[in-house]
Amino acid sequence: MALRTPEEYIQSLADLKLRIYLFGELVEDYVNHPLIRPSINCMAMTYELAQHPEYEDLMLATSHLTGKKVNRFTHIHQSVEDLAKKVKMQRLLGQKTGSCFQRCVGMDAINALYSVTYEIDQAKGTDYHERFRKYVQYLQDNDLVADGAMTDPKGDRSLAPHEQADPDAYLHVVERRDDGIVVRGAKAHQTGACNSHEIIVMPTITMRPGDEDYAVSFSCPSNADGIYYIYGRQASDTRKLEETELDVGNPRFGGQEALIVFDDVFVPWERVYMCGEVEFSGALVERFAGFHRQSYGGCKVGVGDVLIGAAALAAEYNGVARASHIRDKLIEMTHLNESLFSCGLACSYEGVRMPAGNYQCDLLLANVCKQNVTRFPYEIARLAEDIAGGLMVTMPSAQDLADEKLGPVVEKYLVGTSDVPTIDRLRILRLIENLTIGAGAVGYRTESMHGAGSPQAQRIMIARQSNIDHKKELAKAIAQVGKPWDTSKVKKPAAVAR
């Protein structure tokens, strides 16, 4: 199959007949549900841009498995240039959607598993890597979306997976059969899961002996028997049900998270990529996290571009664009945003070729990247709110603006500069509201904090790779630590001696 069009993607998603629950009800026509469709539009944009020659350099890559052009989201990185183009592609999509577009997590999962399965085989004599290569080619040939499912509910965080009161707190193998395994458990906070053709499961933490049933990685169709989804709520999400585009802020696009439940799901052996090899679970978690922390140096920057643009327009519409403090705030927002992009590129250009032949981004710099992402979008959002003014949270509804009697009043009192229609001023303010405290803030703020691992997870990785002993030696050498102390050579400065 050639690259899918957005329309083909959406039809293929509808054909899966996923079991998605929202507000306690099974959603039948989920691709047209007003609360879900904006997130599908985001995913469809990853197909749309791949159709255009002007975006091909970022959106497409040449498969090392087949030599064919494939969507970069299904590609195994073959160079540092591939790593950098990945980040640039993510910035582009953030700009086009002003939202989380959800397809990154599967790309990061396949790239992490590619090297880890190779290394398991080298050490254990298994054939996981060959299975996985076939699977990657299947994704590429059919231009599929895969969800990378890592985060378990985790229960009591002080206990190992096998020590939990409820053994299902971490997804695990409940039965090993001649033809495959049966798994049970759940994966939480799954971005884009309901928009995916495939689910790729990975362990969520480094497993220890005793956790063998939990050290499991596999893939399965998103509509496999036993799988269902409980859709996550977002701030102001029911505004999408009001059928007034204005008050949503970003009416066409949005993010998506869901809880995936695996209720005794059968997985054939050819789709199993780790089963009991606890000693490799840590490497898989670290590499996936590294790729996903790199991703945030692209996607959040693209959304940041939209927010900075909105803030600049708000200032323009308010008639204060030339005020020096406004210009300085926009400079600061840009400085912060480009700093994130710099981190995303830096960890790409310092990437290495792994024993499996694919490229992994630099883990220290990827963690530094994500650590900054846990902070800078909050400051960018604060500055955007500062520039926007209080109207973004006090303005009347779209219905008031459309009302025969109230509409002219709203027009009269909420106009800014005379050459800008009031409706456009309100649209921009609603977009800033969406990204800073509304449904879009789920992706731009809290996802920046906790997605791809919470801040402390990055600090642990940074500490592990900080090479502090080398820094100590540098300081000792400069300060001449250890040099014999000869007091006879200590003289008072001439000025003091006088």
Added chain:
Amino acid sequence: MTGTGTGRPGAPRLAVVYCGGCNPQIDRAAVAAALPADDPGVRPGAVVYLSGCPRACASGHALTPAGPDEGGEGPAPGAGEAPQVVVAGTLVDGQPVAPDEVAAAVTRKLKE
């Protein structure tokens, strides 16, 4: 790759290619000095790419001499030829070893 040299003067059997040494996690000079430069068990023309950290600058950002999917930026495959070993901090051909075991691990690779 930012520098080249031999482990010791007068030891052409084994070449050591150094990174620039901006962030070393190992003492590269000490590792090079402990390599079997004069050992007849090492095939002449052997190369050790010796980087101080996992960024592997000496080997063009490759953790192994050759992967199953050839290409990329690393050193060329050396199958059937003099051995090539990549050191990147405490990784030897991509496998983690203890810091004080790096030279011994490389030596074993050179004699395989």
